[in-house]
Amino acid sequence: MKKTIIAILLTALVATLFFGCSSPSDDTDDSWGELEERGTIIVGFDDTFVPMGFKDGSGTIVGFDVDLAKEAIGRMGLEAEFQPIDWNLKETELNSKNIDLIWNGYTITDARKEKVNFTSPYLDNRQVIVVLSGSDIATKAGLEGRIVAAQNASSALAAITEEGAGATFDGGEPILFDTYNDAFMDLEAGRVDAVVADEILARYYIAERGEEKYTVLSEDFGDEEYGVGVRKTDETLLTKLNEALDAMKEDGAAATISEKWFGENIVK
CATH class of the missing domain: 3.40.190.10 (Periplasmic binding protein-like II)
Structure with a gap:
């Protein structure tokens, strides 16, 4: 009887250790599946940052980055949803999953790279x-x-x-x-x-x-340089977004958006 009890306890302990180690935590989840199911990607931005993303006189969200995001996300088969945020808390908003991207004249820095992953640069500044x-x-x-x-x-x-x-x-x-x-x-x-x-x-x-x-x-x-901020766990989203931006540069869509806002193509 003692041997049987010990065997059961050992089996339970091994199972607990196995599943505890192999089950991914929320911190390591790639959220692409959730985004596809939801059908939208939430873009966090400072709605006063002209001309990248801001509210015009009628309260409509407009801007170079807004147009760029709509086009890129549309090519990924999803819709862009824009969420104004406190710029002081942008990385916190991203990593708390209140937003899915930081896209609004977001400068690539070493300090920020510790908190988020960046797309390839798309604009000099x-x-x-x-x-x-x-x-x-x-x-x-x-x-x-x-x-x-x-x-x-x-x-x-x-x-x-x-x-x-x-x-x-x-x-x-x-x-x-x-x-x-x-x-x-x-x-x-x-x-x-x-x-x-x-x-x-x-x-x-x-x-x-x-x-x-x-x-x-x-x-x-x-x-x-400007880039788009992505959660470090969202490798699929990062790959797809880079692919969409590269395609937009190649087929002239990015240039068209740039010329609309700046009168010339300044996209990298």
């Missing part, structure tokens, strides 16, 4: 310094002792921090805003002396608000 016309700030060194603005959790902030330039600004750090719209409003009002921002966004703002009002300095805080 740089972090430019914008001042009001007539400002006596003409170089990056001229920012010393000045009030400099950037968006919270932005690649501009990361670039400033990496150079250690923030310590030279008034207050020892840049002033951070939730949106670049707020930052540019404060620049126009004279409450900040300069804004560091993505060139693509800055050029759009300048064109919309009047090029005569602003000066973009020749010096900047570095070049960078």
Whole structure:
């Protein structure tokens, strides 16, 4: 009897260890099957980031990245659903499965690569310094002792921090805003002396608000590339998305979208 009980217990223990080790956890699941079943991919974006993804005057979600995402996701047999998010929490939203992609002028950085996987780069960008016309700030060194603005959790902030330039600004750090719209409003009002921002966004703002009002300095805080952020577990989605983007570049669809928003093809 004792031998029988021991044998049963050992069998149960082995089975528990086997199934416990072999059963995949939620952390390692590739969600492609869920996305196919649902029929949609939820794209997380900052709805103030012109011209990449934003709400127009009628409240409609529009933008270069919006059009790019619709086309790419459509080629994957699914529909794009756009979800405005707090940009400070973008990686948390992604890895909590509240969204499936981060797609909105999302700069590829080493720090972000630790949290998400990126598609191949599809656009070049740089972090430019914008001042009001007539400002006596003409170089990056001229920012010393000045009030400099950037968006919270932005690649501009990361670039400033990496150079250690923030310590030279008034207050020892840049002033951070939730949106670049707020930052540019404060620049126009004279409450900040300069804004560091993505060139693509800055050029759009300048064109919309009047090029005569602003000066973009020749010096900047570095070049960078945009990619789409994907959960590290979603290898199938990453592969399919890269394939769709590559096909769009080859057949001219990406160029058509670029020309609509920028007047030329700037897609990599």
